[in-house]
Amino acid sequence: MKFDFSDSTLKDLISGRPLVEQVERTLAAPDGTPQIVMETVPITVLAIATVCMLRPTPEDGKLSFNEKIRRYKLGQKLVACSSSQDRVLELDSDEVSMIKTITGTLFGAMVVGQVVDFFEAAHNKQKQPTA
Numbered sequence: 001m002k003f004d005f006s007d008s009t010l011k012d013l014i015s016g017r018p019l020v021e022q023v024e025r026t027l028a029a030p031d032g033t034p035q036i037v038m039e040t041v042p043i044t045v046l047a048i049a050t051v052c053m054l055r056p057t058p059e060d061g062k063l064s065f066n067e068k069i070r071r072y073k074l075g076q077k078l079v080a081c082s083s084s085q086d087r088v089l090e091l092d093s094d095e096v097s098m099i100k101t102i103t104g105t106l107f108g109a110m111v112v113g114q115v116v117d118f119f120e121a122a123h124n125k126q127k128q129p130t131a
Helices: 045-054 065-083 093-106 109-127
Strands: 002-004 020-028 034-042 088-090
Touching: 002 109, 045 065, 045 093, 045 109, 065 088, 065 093, 093 109
Parallel strands: none
Antiparallel strands: 002 088, 020 034
16 A cells, blocks of 8 residues: 655644654765764654654563564664655555554654554545446
């Protein structure tokens, strides 16, 4: 199933504003030397899914080698999608389930609910018959 991550910004449900995070970026200064700057960027479902696949989790010590490789390969797909222009990615139901499960382990209700809503809305949209 194809998922369009181009408009997947998470929102603070209380304020209605986008959830944001500070990220470090390395830019070239006018003299060519690297300069580290902090940038505020919106948190997206794609970013959450990528974190879930590539960052350590409390259960990592219990995971099999094959499961770690499976997460790594999905993480690679997600990173490639975040670098693409259209931000559309084909995911199977097992991959979506894995993203939702790990999101539930690592994040709170506000993030988990919006990630689940994103995947369910995309799934329901694709099930609708076309006119």
